[in-house]
Amino acid sequence: xxxxxxxxxxxxxxxxxxxxxxxxxxxxxxxxxxxxxxxxxxxxxxxxxxxxxxxxxxxxxxxxxxxxxxxxxxxxxxxxxxxxxxxxxxxxxxxxxxxxxxxxxxxxxxxxxxxxxxxxxxxxxxxxxxxxxxxxxxxxxxxxxxxxxxxxxxxxxxxxxxxxxxxxxxxxxxxxxxxxxxxxxxxxxxxxxxxxxxxxxxxxxxxxxxxxxxxxxxxxxxxxx
Numbered sequence: 001x002x003x004x005x006x007x008x009x010x011x012x013x014x015x016x017x018x019x020x021x022x023x024x025x026x027x028x029x030x031x032x033x034x035x036x037x038x039x040x041x042x043x044x045x046x047x048x049x050x051x052x053x054x055x056x057x058x059x060x061x062x063x064x065x066x067x068x069x070x071x072x073x074x075x076x077x078x079x080x081x082x083x084x085x086x087x088x089x090x091x092x093x094x095x096x097x098x099x100x101x102x103x104x105x106x107x108x109x110x111x112x113x114x115x116x117x118x119x120x121x122x123x124x125x126x127x128x129x130x131x132x133x134x135x136x137x138x139x140x141x142x143x144x145x146x147x148x149x150x151x152x153x154x155x156x157x158x159x160x161x162x163x164x165x166x167x168x169x170x171x172x173x174x175x176x177x178x179x180x181x182x183x184x185x186x187x188x189x190x191x192x193x194x195x196x197x198x199x200x201x202x203x204x205x206x207x208x209x210x211x212x213x214x215x216x217x218x219x220x221x222x223x224x225x
Contacts, residue, residue: 006085006103006104006105007078007081007082011049011053011070011074012053014074014078015049015050015053017103018046018077018081020103021081021102021103021104022039022043022046024098024101024102025039025102026039028098028101031093032088032091032093032094032098033091033093034087034088034091035179037177037178037179037180038084038087038179038180038181039084041080041180042077042080042081042084045073045076045077045080045081046077046081048073048076048077049070049073049074049076049077051073052066052069052070052072052073052074053070053073053074055069055070056069056070083156083181083182083183084181085102085104085105086155086156086183087156087181087183088102088104089104089105089106089107090107090155090209090210090211091211092210092211116153116208117208117212117213117214118151118153118154118206118207118208118212118214119214119215120141120142120143120151120206120214120215121141121142121204121205121206121214121215121216121217121218122139122140122141122142122157122204122205122206122217123139123140123141123142123217124137124138124139124202124204124217124220125137125138125139126138126200126220126222127186128222128223128224128225129225130225131225133190133191133192133193133225134188134189134190134191134225135188135189135191135200135222135224135225136186136187136188136189137159137185137186137187137188137189137202138185138186139157139182139185139186139187139204140185141206142217148184148185150184150206151206151214153208153209154206154207154208154209155183155207155208155209156181156182156183156184156206156207157181157182157204157205157206157207158179158180158181158204158205158206158207158213159178159179159180159181159182159187159202159203159204160173160176160178160179160202160203160204160216161176161178161179161180161189161200161201161202161203162175162176162177162178162200162201163191163195163198163199163200163201163224164198164199164201165198165199166198166199168199169199169201169219169221170201170219171219173203173216173219176201176203176219181207191224195224196224196225197223197224198223198224199221199222199223199224200221200222200223200224201219201220201221202219202220202221202222203216203217203218203219203220204216204217205217
């Protein structure tokens, strides 16, 4: 049976959907053991999309430039919230009624393959922009010889990260404060001018379809442009 499209195409209806989604999510993500930073990251992209829509909606700023900016923020939010929804769909703490509360698709019915715990780690390569604002992180399995394919049974990579001053790079994963999840490479980090010349520190680990984690990769660093 085909999966229903839960995200509205119309941006007004999308904002209404996202408002309900985050209202339910904010009440329950602690119970589901979802990291707060993961929720906050996607919520920030929703706020940016909503602000761009509000700007475009004003008669004095209803122009092609503001429309394009609004659609770009919408594209960024949709990609982020789809990744979060997929992550939630495989969270063992969600009950059937929670999918109705979030208004997202439930996992496919029927038996799921019992994929083994992944014992390899991701490797990374950074790509930075010539201007301030972004770092794109490409990642692949250490045993894949550079192929972008995830290991068998993996649903994506959990990412721990933080921004620090030169000379203050953490030595332990537990010291890193940011958490997110990506189902595919590359992953885009976006920064402000104030973070230029600071150090982005990143480590990743694979997660299989049962939510089991693999080992963390080495902590890698890159200078934020």
